[in-house]
Amino acid sequence: MTDLGLLLLAGLNAEWLMGSLLGVMIGLALLALGFGLITVFLRARNDGRASHFGDAERFWTPHILDALEDPDSIQELAAGVPARDREAYLRTLFRLAVRIRGIEQVRIEALARPHLHLTERMLRDSRPEERAQAVRTLGTLDPASHREALLHSLKDPSPLVAMTAARALCRPDDPEALERVLRTMERFEWWSRGFLASILAGAGAEASEVLRGILADPSASISLRAVAAETLTRLDDLDAASVAASVLESSEGIDIRVSCLHLLAATGRPEHVELVRRLTSDPAFPVRAAAFRALGQLGGRADLDLLAEGMATDPSPWAALRAGQALLAAGGRHILEAEATRDDPMGTLARQALSEAGVLG
Amino acid sequence: MIDLIWEVILGFNLFVLAYFLLLNTASLALSLVSLRALRRYGSSMRMVDLRELISGAGAPPVTIITPAYNEAAHVVESVRSLLTLEYDEYDVLVVNDGSTDETFARLSTAFDLRPAPRFPTAALHTQPVRGVYRSHRHPKLWLVDKENGGKADALNAGLNHAQTPLFCALDADTLLEREALLRIVRPFLEDSRTVAAGGILRVVNGCTVRHGEVVDVALPRRILSRFQVLEYFRVFLAGRMGWNALGASLVISGAFGVFRRSTVVDAGGYATDTVGEDMELVVRLNRHCLDGGIPYRLSFIPDPVAWTEVPEDFNSLGRQRDRWQRGLIQSLWRHRSMLLRPRYRRVGMVAYPHFTAFEMVGPFIEFLGYSAFIATLVFGRATPEYVAAFLAVAVVFGVVLSLVAVAMEELTFRRYPRWSHIAQLFLLAIAENLGYRQLVTWWRARGTLSALRRRDGWGTPDRKGFQREAQSPNRG
Numbered sequence: 001m002t003d004l005g006l007l008l009l010a011g012l013n014a015e016w017l018m019g020s021l022l023g024v025m026i027g028l029a030l031l032a033l034g035f036g037l038i039t040v041f042l043r044a045r046n047d048g049r050a051s052h053f054g055d056a057e058r059f060w061t062p063h064i065l066d067a068l069e070d071p072d073s074i075q076e077l078a079a080g081v082p083a084r085d086r087e088a089y090l091r092t093l094f095r096l097a098v099r100i101r102g103i104e105q106v107r108i109e110a111l112a113r114p115h116l117h118l119t120e121r122m123l124r125d126s127r128p129e130e131r132a133q134a135v136r137t138l139g140t141l142d143p144a145s146h147r148e149a150l151l152h153s154l155k156d157p158s159p160l161v162a163m164t165a166a167r168a169l170c171r172p173d174d175p176e177a178l179e180r181v182l183r184t185m186e187r188f189e190w191w192s193r194g195f196l197a198s199i200l201a202g203a204g205a206e207a208s209e210v211l212r213g214i215l216a217d218p219s220a221s222i223s224l225r226a227v228a229a230e231t232l233t234r235l236d237d238l239d240a241a242s243v244a245a246s247v248l249e250s251s252e253g254i255d256i257r258v259s260c261l262h263l264l265a266a267t268g269r270p271e272h273v274e275l276v277r278r279l280t281s282d283p284a285f286p287v288r289a290a291a292f293r294a295l296g297q298l299g300g301r302a303d304l305d306l307l308a309e310g311m312a313t314d315p316s317p318w319a320a321l322r323a324g325q326a327l328l329a330a331g332g333r334h335i336l337e338a339e340a341t342r343d344d345p346m347g348t349l350a351r352q353a354l355s356e357a358g359v360l361g
Numbered sequence: 362m363i364d365l366i367w368e369v370i371l372g373f374n375l376f377v378l379a380y381f382l383l384l385n386t387a388s389l390a391l392s393l394v395s396l397r398a399l400r401r402y403g404s405s406m407r408m409v410d411l412r413e414l415i416s417g418a419g420a421p422p423v424t425i426i427t428p429a430y431n432e433a434a435h436v437v438e439s440v441r442s443l444l445t446l447e448y449d450e451y452d453v454l455v456v457n458d459g460s461t462d463e464t465f466a467r468l469s470t471a472f473d474l475r476p477a478p479r480f481p482t483a484a485l486h487t488q489p490v491r492g493v494y495r496s497h498r499h500p501k502l503w504l505v506d507k508e509n510g511g512k513a514d515a516l517n518a519g520l521n522h523a524q525t526p527l528f529c530a531l532d533a534d535t536l537l538e539r540e541a542l543l544r545i546v547r548p549f550l551e552d553s554r555t556v557a558a559g560g561i562l563r564v565v566n567g568c569t570v571r572h573g574e575v576v577d578v579a580l581p582r583r584i585l586s587r588f589q590v591l592e593y594f595r596v597f598l599a600g601r602m603g604w605n606a607l608g609a610s611l612v613i614s615g616a617f618g619v620f621r622r623s624t625v626v627d628a629g630g631y632a633t634d635t636v637g638e639d640m641e642l643v644v645r646l647n648r649h650c651l652d653g654g655i656p657y658r659l660s661f662i663p664d665p666v667a668w669t670e671v672p673e674d675f676n677s678l679g680r681q682r683d684r685w686q687r688g689l690i691q692s693l694w695r696h697r698s699m700l701l702r703p704r705y706r707r708v709g710m711v712a713y714p715h716f717t718a719f720e721m722v723g724p725f726i727e728f729l730g731y732s733a734f735i736a737t738l739v740f741g742r743a744t745p746e747y748v749a750a751f752l753a754v755a756v757v758f759g760v761v762l763s764l765v766a767v768a769m770e771e772l773t774f775r776r777y778p779r780w781s782h783i784a785q786l787f788l789l790a791i792a793e794n795l796g797y798r799q800l801v802t803w804w805r806a807r808g809t810l811s812a813l814r815r816r817d818g819w820g821t822p823d824r825k826g827f828q829r830e831a832q833s834p835n836r837g
Binding site: 031042355 | 549551760771
């Protein structure tokens, strides 16, 4: 076996082998050349596009701003946009639309409307990212005219597209669309509750009744009910406090109880204090922590002993920390100041609570 | 007898050819997966207004934990840059790991640090904490002063004092871009199962840095650092992105990653008995979640950027690669029961075998393969077929992989703005396969040997801390 030999061999002659290897070498070299050319092409194309978009945006921005001041010129301006500038024109409008509200928003919609039929066609694109981009453009530049298309996009197989549509539809003037959005929320089970709540809160106080209904509905999923509670907290919906209290009496899910305690902390009344007190001894530490926090908001001097005990004895550092912070909120500064002199974790906790409130230097 | 030796060497040559072919084909396949994932990510990012997203959702509070050991030269500048990040709610928690230089004194003077109460929220074992301080000028800046215990021990001390749901592990000599935190928390908003997210590391050598911010991106002046630019492209854009797309991430860089605090604490924090604490943690998080039936996700996001200095001399680079290889081997060996176990899903069935065959054992085989090739050439035993085959699978294939990585960079982020950068990157893609790659293979093979030679099988880490291995003169 003195050449590459006998192993590769099995009847293969050296000429055939050399030819094959040469083929592999040439193939790899072509592949390398291909990627090199792709890189050069991408650089040239990207530079060209950036330059074109930059020029087009610089050109159209002052015209658009003028049209926002002079509504009579809107039609003429919108009709005069050449096809090659359409994308840059819409992008400029989009950039402005996310920043402004009121009458100027209406004028931007009028400027965009004649060009959005092409964007609507992108909703049928095979790439989910392109569909989501189209949804976002329509939802920002003219949501009312494209309401049906946006509602349809809620059922898009891509969660990205559906979420973009949900964000576009959660507007204060369309409670019916909100209901449709809520029906799709199960799809977004893993998104952060804060994020979902921020989307739903975009629908404003008109959404409160629907959200209270979901919170109270035991057939709805726990995660959806928790999102409803977080949204009602953001909306400061006072009528939701009694719903939250009854959910806390009957529900066992940790997430939903924590969310309801957040809601009670923001909107609760004295009649809810007893319930919150009971939950400070819940077996789940996130519930205890939320209950201590709520008690700090709703309770008073009668709860100082309970909060002090929670701070001293709760096995969870998070619950103990919340109890310490709540103690200050409930008027127990003197207790914290006494504990702060201790040279142990309890003293550290008390000093931190005082320090956060600016009481300790 | 001599004939028999040559029979063995030539037989080994064939094995090496097959090995290189398999290794590079796997790398190319991973690169193509990454390419697709990067394109999709780039398109989806166009739809996201980060500030709108974060402000609407309420940015999850983050604690940036920065271990510092003898970082007096740069620590003030680094911390100052951290205090100007675009993010609503975050703490910067520097852990002074028993520095013997002026790290503590400089921080204390620059930021007016004073003793402050900070209730520990976890009880991970660490070396004793001497004190906790807070800046009177920047209330979000905290310092935990502790006795020396190494980087992992310092991170655990930071974890004990973090009071936010997320924490970001960041090396003290690493610079974060202003928007990096905004970008890297996105997966935590979009999927509440996310337990960790890694960002991309880029080479700061050669760039102009002003007030802790990279203001002009350029390639390093020294050739050794330039090669590392390409390596970082390959590792992050082609490697990490590909594994992430396959749902089998095993590594999030210790220099820049964001983690869910509670999951890391539940999993036991950072391991202090390995030199590869970052990889070990991620492997353990996979195991912890899969063993416990906890739904989880690990993410790699290619656009939150942290800039890091890379070694500029052979000794420092060699030591770094030796240490990285030992860390990798320690992590893989410690969790070897995950290998080819279906309960560990793609991590156990795809990523683990790949890392074991190509990253753990690979450098050793590659090094022996290069040696055998040279011996075969020198003694005139190489046929033209063999030489052609070796060059094809070991060199030309390597060039292809490097060019794919350059194309990926161009397709997505285009951080190197000038045409001359592209030309230089092309040349580097060819040149690195003619010496540099072999050198790195040698250092990694040496790392494999030194991991094996330790008395306890895998050795114990140095306790000196984690001092930077090279100082760059290029920070402006």
